Amino acid sequence: MKKLLLSSIAFVFLLSSCGSKTKGELVGAQGKKWYPEKPYGMELIPRGAFIMGKSEEDQAKILNAPTKTVTVRSFYMDDTEITNSEYRQFVEWVKDSVTRTKLAILADELGLGPDDGGIGEYAFKDADTTRLSAYDKYMLNNYSGLGETGYEGRALNKRVELIWDVSKYPDEYYTEIMVDSMYISEEESYNGQRHIDVSKLKYKYTWMDIEAAARAKKGSRKDFIKQEELNIYPDTTVWIKDFSYSYNEPMHNDYFWHDAYSDYPVVGVSWKQAQAFCNWRTKFKNDDQKSRGKQFVNRFRLPTEAEWEYAARGGIEGGTYPWGGPYVISDTGCFMANFKPQRGDYAADQALYTVEAKAYEPNDYNLYNMAGNVSEWTNSSYDPNSYEYVSTMNPNAESTQNARKVIRGGSWKDVAYFLQVSTRDYEYQDSARSYIGFRTVQDYMGEEDSTN
Structure with missing residues (x-):
């Protein structure tokens, strides 16, 4: 039995050696092939001195x-x-994300999910546990609730379109978010027009101060990660x-x-x-x-x-x-x-x-x-x-x-x-x-x- 086991190991080693693409040569780690594209709407400025x-x-x-x-x-x-058109694309993306986040948080507080309809359709993606990968389940179980709001890292459900027509709001909870959270108040509107409250359109992101990190004599990586949030x-x-x-x-x-x-x-x-x-x-x-x-x-x-x-x-x-x-x-x-x-x-x-x-x-x-x-x-x-x-x-x-x-x-x-x-x-x-x-x-x- 022992001799049979050793023979099997040797056979596997032989197969792996014969199947090697490198043939024992130093060819470098093989990553994805890079297919660069010219960025849309941009021109290449060639290197040079002036x-x-x-x-x-x-x-x-x-x-x-x-x-x-x-x-x-x-x-x-x-x-x-x-x-203006290009910057409006940015504004629309932020407006979409802010609205979906508010809807998802309220749905979570109410314990509603996709099967409940209405605002439940806009619940965080992890509300539908049947669609979660092993990674998503681990992150939900171990990292959910951390951060300032307790909702950081939870993915939004973007498969469902937002509804902006007031006559088609699906339920009272959806209406509450739109009317009370996303639009200016009645006191601030005039001529019968209520617009989006642009002060709610905030974008939050992080960046790393590479220059400071490279020159620092001590400190951990997190010391140089900066967080920005602005209208x-x-x-x-x-x-x-x-x-x-x-x-x-x-x-x-x-x-x-x-x-x-x-x-x-x-x-x-x-x-x-x-x-x-x-x-x-x-x-x-x-x-x-x-x-x-x-x-x-x-x-x-x-x-x-x-x-x-x-x-x-x-x-x-x-x-x-x-x-x-x-x-x-x-x-x-x-x-x-x-x-x-x-x-x-x-x-x-x-x-x-x-x-x-x-x-x-x-x-x-x-x-x-x-x-x-x-x-x-x-x-x-x-x-x-x-x-x-x-x-x-x-x-x-x-x-x-x-x-x-x-x-x-x-x-x-x-x-x-x-x-x-x-x-x-x-x-x-x-x-x-x-x-x-x-x-x-x-x-x-x-x-x-x-x-x-």
Whole structure:
């Protein structure tokens, strides 16, 4: 019997050796094959070096640092500023998630599940124990009830559509959540209209301060994980607050939500809200990647100041504007961007406020409105002397202690000086303006081989 057992073991070993794909060679751990895709709505900015900063006199006396030759790695950048329509997709996702969470919590408190109908259909997915995997059962039994609310980590049931038509609410509990939790009160409504209470639209996420963790001499991983929760609805009142003694109510009332402005750049978004959008866009894409069994993509983020300037130049060395030359009027007599060309005459360039995100001609990297329309948030903190100490490779003066964040490109309300690719400006990270928007970037990780 012992001899038979040894023979069996030897036979199995022989089979495993003969079936080895490596043949005993060092071939590396075999992971999933990476099939990179060009991100939707983005353009590839090839790596390269350029002279960052102003080579001419600092006429505005804003203390720009001396010029510096730097190199940036390849990256993708949105070909336009993030539009109202694109940001509304973020808002709608948050509204959907907040509503489903409130419905699921009430269903849980009432002890209702999918079989009970009504609000029970919106119960957490783990309410239907017949569908739980071994992993889900373990997590429910061992980690449920932990956290601030006791509902962290419990998955929402997104198979059932939300009902927004008041005449079709399924039961009184569903009605309670919608009427009392999601909409503004009767006292705050007027003209018979009750809108969603946008103060409830909060997005919560975590991120890791890699820079601090890498330089820390001690501390555990959890010490560098930061948690953010903020209201993500744009501040539409910026159209009133940014201008004294000026009638801009139509922009306040219609600009963000009306379909007439869907393709216009979103404004009234702070730096922190722009960061939250980047986090959501990454999650939204990777949730889809996961559902299709594909590898995660790297994160979307705001561009560094150096990346923004490099992309704005469009490969033109020493150009004053994204289109190159020192003039803002073309040889046909047309303005090349949306800005304030003359004192008090905002409409001389055929635009009063913002214009569509794909208005005017793109630069040589096929990026639209890198000058004018709206100024754009970058990831970098503003320091007038930063060019003197930042690295020459992928420079970025990022500091969580510095609330002043660099904005670039100038806007519809600015004079031509602020449209120049090398002009620096800043705004505080918690501020929102009617003339500041943003676009996102993603690090380049290769392209799919089109020859195969």
